[in-house]
Amino acid sequence: MESVTSPAITELRKTPLNALHRRLGAKMVNFDGWDMPVEYPSSGGLIAEHKAVRNSVGVFDVSHMGDIRIRAGHKPGGAVAAVQHLSMNDASLLAIGQAHYSAMLYPGGTFVDDVIVHRLGEEDYLLVINAGTREKDIRWVRENTKNFDCVVEDLSDAYTQLAIQGPRAVDVAQKLTDANLRAVKNYWFTHGAVCGLKNILVARTGYTGEDGFEIYVPSDRLTSEEVWTKVMEAGREFAIVPCGLGARNTLRLEAKMALYGHEISDKINVWEAGLGRYCKMEKGDFVGRTALERAQAAGLTRTLAGLEMIDRGIARDDYRVYSEAGEAVGVITSGSPSPTLGKNIALAYVPPALAAVGTTLYVEIRTQKCRAQVVPTPFYKRPKKAAEPQTAKTV
Amino acid sequence: MAYPKEYRYTKEHEWIDLKGNVATVGITDYAQHELGDVVFVELPKVGYKTITGKSFGTVESVKAVSEIYSPVAGEVMEANTALQNTPEKINTDPHGGAWLVKIRIANPAEITGLMDAAAYEAYIADKGKEASA
Numbered sequence: 001m002e003s004v005t006s007p008a009i010t011e012l013r014k015t016p017l018n019a020l021h022r023r024l025g026a027k028m029v030n031f032d033g034w035d036m037p038v039e040y041p042s043s044g045g046l047i048a049e050h051k052a053v054r055n056s057v058g059v060f061d062v063s064h065m066g067d068i069r070i071r072a073g074h075k076p077g078g079a080v081a082a083v084q085h086l087s088m089n090d091a092s093l094l095a096i097g098q099a100h101y102s103a104m105l106y107p108g109g110t111f112v113d114d115v116i117v118h119r120l121g122e123e124d125y126l127l128v129i130n131a132g133t134r135e136k137d138i139r140w141v142r143e144n145t146k147n148f149d150c151v152v153e154d155l156s157d158a159y160t161q162l163a164i165q166g167p168r169a170v171d172v173a174q175k176l177t178d179a180n181l182r183a184v185k186n187y188w189f190t191h192g193a194v195c196g197l198k199n200i201l202v203a204r205t206g207y208t209g210e211d212g213f214e215i216y217v218p219s220d221r222l223t224s225e226e227v228w229t230k231v232m233e234a235g236r237e238f239a240i241v242p243c244g245l246g247a248r249n250t251l252r253l254e255a256k257m258a259l260y261g262h263e264i265s266d267k268i269n270v271w272e273a274g275l276g277r278y279c280k281m282e283k284g285d286f287v288g289r290t291a292l293e294r295a296q297a298a299g300l301t302r303t304l305a306g307l308e309m310i311d312r313g314i315a316r317d318d319y320r321v322y323s324e325a326g327e328a329v330g331v332i333t334s335g336s337p338s339p340t341l342g343k344n345i346a347l348a349y350v351p352p353a354l355a356a357v358g359t360t361l362y363v364e365i366r367t368q369k370c371r372a373q374v375v376p377t378p379f380y381k382r383p384k385k386a387a388e389p390q391t392a393k394t395v
Numbered sequence: 396m397a398y399p400k401e402y403r404y405t406k407e408h409e410w411i412d413l414k415g416n417v418a419t420v421g422i423t424d425y426a427q428h429e430l431g432d433v434v435f436v437e438l439p440k441v442g443y444k445t446i447t448g449k450s451f452g453t454v455e456s457v458k459a460v461s462e463i464y465s466p467v468a469g470e471v472m473e474a475n476t477a478l479q480n481t482p483e484k485i486n487t488d489p490h491g492g493a494w495l496v497k498i499r500i501a502n503p504a505e506i507t508g509l510m511d512a513a514a515y516e517a518y519i520a521d522k523g524k525e526a527s528a
Contacts, residue, residue, distance in 0.1 A: 038458065041428070046458065246431070312435075314455055337434045337435070337457050366453070
């Protein structure tokens with residue numbers, strides 16, 4: 001057997017909770033240059049963590065994510081203009097207290113990164129970006145906002161970011177704050193006292209396909225560990241568990257949420273990735289728009305399809321995909337067993353003609369071509385929120 | 396979990412229990428722990444000729460694929476096909492019920508170069524230190 005953990009490299013970056021993860025006995029991996037927990041045997045491991053999030057609640061340290069704040073310069077209008085130029089969604093539609101999914105694009109219409117844009121104030125935006133693309137993103141934002149009257153701040157190291165995720169996340173998070181979290185809608189946020197800390201950003205966002213909150217607390221180690229401990233205490237009655245990047249990946253894959261370097265990259269455009277609903281072509285010019293217009297007119301040559309394995313075998317990242325005729329037609333971008341569905345699922349770029357639900361495709365797994373089928377996505381959709389409990393009626 | 400004294404161990408974390416010229420082969424507790432929840436096993440057919448140091452199958456967890464390297468040359472007499480439906484047994488009983496294959500080995504002297512339990516435990520203790528450095 002080959003060892004699955006890479007040897008420790010001393011230059012790996014660490015979140016303020018690194019020591020705590022190690023005390024908990026987490027298995028650590030190098031994720032994009034960060035020393036991060038992949039799973040916690042003390043939580044029962046990846047599958048148990050995944051199920052905790054689907055059925056109750058789990059907590060993730062996602063402090064490796066980066067944060068860029070863009071504020072107005074001397075005159076009003078500069079911040080919104082800069083964000084509109086950088087990001088494909090329409091930031092002018094955001095109310096203060098609202099967030100949305102978006103992406104920063106290269107002039108070719110491919111991805112610099114995907115981002116969550118939060119509108120903190122009239123002229124004040126917070127972009128949450130990926131860990132592996134932090135430096136590149138910050139350079140990109142600085143370069144491409146030079147001609148705008150705005151102030152760009154890299155706040156990536158200022159926050160410890162915790163994601164409390166799952167159907168009971170609201171119950172856990174509500175115990176920690178005076179803000180009324182039940183009134184915060186999906187992809188909205190609020191500020192409130194959290195664990196005695198003032199003015200903490202609490203957003204109803206996440207990367208699991210489940211309800212949940214992400215909280216941004218000061219990044220000193222003591223505060224970070226204290227908040228983590230309080231989250232665990234608040235969640236005890238709901239059997240909360242610490243969750244690692246392993247479960248984060250299977251959860252987001254089931255929900256068909258893109259991962260940079262997999263479903264989206266500098267080689268893949270917005271239409272191919274199926275993210276057109278977050279791209280507002282009518283809002284005016286932005287970086288990548290011209291190329292996207294051209295790509296739209298030219299039509300798709302590949303599209304992201306969801307696969308379910310029919311034969312025994314697990315499709316993994318970078319495995320080749322073949323048509324029934326035996327022609328190599330695409331590549332798996334993400335593939336894994338799905339703990340929720342009990343099936344082996346994958347995402348792959350294939351020609352549109354082979355992306356129809358029900359199409360048979362073959363995935364090359366080591367030396368064998370294993371049968372798979374195109375299925376509807378997302379693979380998993382969370383059940384609609386149950387109606388507020390009504391006055392009990394006897395039947 | 397204890398490492399049986401009568402077994403021999405490889406650097407790639409397989410164990411071998413040699414009885415006469417039949418070697419039962421599995422993966423160690425250390426290996427299953429490194430992998431995490433095992434969800435898939437691919438084993439060779441009866442009659443498959445194993446080559447020392449060459450892969451004869453795979454064990455997969457949710458996040459990783461691990462090749463299983465044959466510690467000895469020989470012929471597969473039996474594969475533990477029950478594991479295909481209960482791969483999680485590799486996590487719970489790696490040194491016993493979750494054996495992978497029984498190999499009739501060509502040269503029983505081949506296992507003399509492998510580690511005994513004490514040497515293997517020292518080997519993985521060293522790896523543990525490396526990982527937490």
